[in-house]
Amino acid sequence: MASKNYAEVNWKRCVSCGACTHECPKGAIHVWKGCYAIVDSALCVGCGKCQRICPANCIEVKPREVVT
């Protein structure tokens, strides 16, 4: 079952430093072609560790939209 929350990167503000990739316990986040970090929402458990380490403060943990 997917977690309640997931992380989302504001790619316009991401500096692609990679701090979040080292922090993620699930390996759910990676830096795409040196441009910005992207989250694999299927793997993300919404723990918020990446959000707390991000130096640009551009990661937000959001509730998953419930598909009915």
Place this chain on the structure above:
Amino acid sequence: MTKKKRWYDYLWIWSILYFALGFFNILFAWLGMIDFLLPLFIAIFGGNKFFCNHLCGRGQLFTVLGKQCKCSRQKPAPAWISSKWFRYGFLIFFLMMFANIIHQTYLVYGGTSSLREVVKLFWTFRIPWGWAYTAGTTADWIVQFSFGFYSLMLTSTLIGLIMMVLFRPRTWCSFCPMGCMTQLICKAKSHGQQPE
């Protein structure tokens, strides 16, 4: 889940070693050119930020001190620090300061100016550093560049350390000129594509 440590996870030691070596012999400052050129080569030929993401000793040092040694307030930095205008502005300023180092080196090379055995911190404060060089060992311009480059490296690390204490460990990375430059190269190489 503990991640397997790789050899390059210990490059923060290199960051300390660099300043230690330069303290005793300023000519070691030239080794800092690796940190200057390698990220650019990786970005230009590899199209990625492997350097920032895995090889940057400075970023690792901030993580070790700020996160593991708890020397950081872990507070989010003001948004303007990672804004585009500040990042690009700081990049331009940094490149101008680098050009100034090259200019000073050129003046010493041409004999117009004489070698100054000082480290200039924050582009303002001159710290006598004469013990790190025995006069006449090599050409003066090589030494002048060493002093200039070491000053730049030391100043930027000090700014980074202050940012680490005040905000999150890797706050420096959000406006690091090398990171900014390599991200620009990567964005240009990916032609504005977006994943998926």
